[in-house]
Amino acid sequence: MGCNCGKNQSSNPDGERASANLKQVQKKRMEPPVNRPTFPQIPQLTEPRHRTKLISPPPKLRFTSTEEMMDRMNRGLPPTSPDSGIEQNTSSKQESNLESEPVKTPSFVDKVKNLGKSVASRVTQGKASEDLIKLRVLSCHGDGEVVPCPYRSASNTREGAYFCTACGCGDKPRAFLNDPDDSGAYTKLDYPWVSCPVRMPGFGDYKPFSEETQEAIDKLPNGMKRKQLTEVVLTARGIEIPPAYEPVKTNGDTNDSSES
Numbered sequence: 682m683g684c685n686c687g688k689n690q691s692s693n694p695d696g697e698r699a700s701a702n703l704k705q706v707q708k709k710r711m712e713p714p715v716n717r718p719t720f721p722q723i724p725q726l727t728e729p730r731h732r733t734k735l736i737s738p739p740p741k742l743r744f745t746s747t748e749e750m751m752d753r754m755n756r757g758l759p760p761t762s763p764d765s766g767i768e769q770n771t772s773s774k775q776e777s778n779l780e781s782e783p784v785k786t787p788s789f790v791d792k793v794k795n796l797g798k799s800v801a802s803r804v805t806q807g808k809a810s811e812d813l814i815k816l817r818v819l820s821c822h823g824d825g826e827v828v829p830c831p832y833r834s835a836s837n838t839r840e841g842a843y844f845c846t847a848c849g850c851g852d853k854p855r856a857f858l859n860d861p862d863d864s865g866a867y868t869k870l871d872y873p874w875v876s877c878p879v880r881m882p883g884f885g886d887y888k889p890f891s892e893e894t895q896e897a898i899d900k901l902p903n904g905m906k907r908k909q910l911t912e913v914v915l916t917a918r919g920i921e922i923p924p925a926y927e928p929v930k931t932n933g934d935t936n937d938s939s940e941s
């Protein structure tokens with residue numbers, strides 16, 4: 682019989698239970714490990730992780746072939762359809778597009794060279810011929826059939842005036858492509874030799890679309906696409922496009938501004 686003094690633990694039922702539990706735990710530890718079910722392993726990347734583009738790039742512009750355009754015009758249709766070739770954007774839409782897609786303007790050196798050629802041509806020859814000016818007006822402003830140039834923008838300083846955002850001359854009176862108050866005023870389009878970044882018909886550095894390099898087309902795709910359309914329309918109208926011409930040379934300059 683126990684005396685409840687705590688000396689004889691074996692007679693204590695709590696102590697016996699604790700001792701039994703301890704023995705069970707010790708026994709379990711000695712048992713071989715149980716093969717528990719495992720979760721499927723997540724495969725580890727062995728290749729470097731590449732960032733996935735969440736925003737897909739804008740689709741490449743689709744060019745309608747010159748032959749297709751000519752064929753459409755011969756059938757009395759507009760040169761392009763809504764699902765092919767150039768879009769018939771409104772000029773305000775085109776101007777707003779420019780804000781999101783700024784174009785690369787010619788380098789400072791090229792701008793100085795072009796300006797020098799234009800000024801020299803004005804000094805020595807006065808003014809371009811009417812036919813040349815008409816072609817330039819079509820190239821920049823378009824007409825009922827040819828949309829305005831995507832790089833033409835309304836001036837923020839003078840209502841009704843437009844300037845070229847691709848040539849880098851800026852929104853300045855001397856660079857305006859028109860004079861809204863005086864149709865007879867001398868504007869940028871009146872210089873005997875003047876450069877166009879897209880090398881459009883009528884400009885001193887005109888280059889046919891068929892001779893443009895892919896690199897040049899990729900640089901100003903909207904303008905190049907429109908040049909192709911303009912050439913088709915002019916051909917259909919029986920208007921001959923004069924080739925690029927040599928401006929008056931200044932300090933050894935030539936007419937090679939194709940990189941501008």
Ligand code: SF4
Pocket residue numbers: 820821830831832833844845846847848876877878879880881904
């Ligand atoms: S890119 Fe050429 S056609 Fe277009 S606005 Fe400028 S000068 Fe005119």
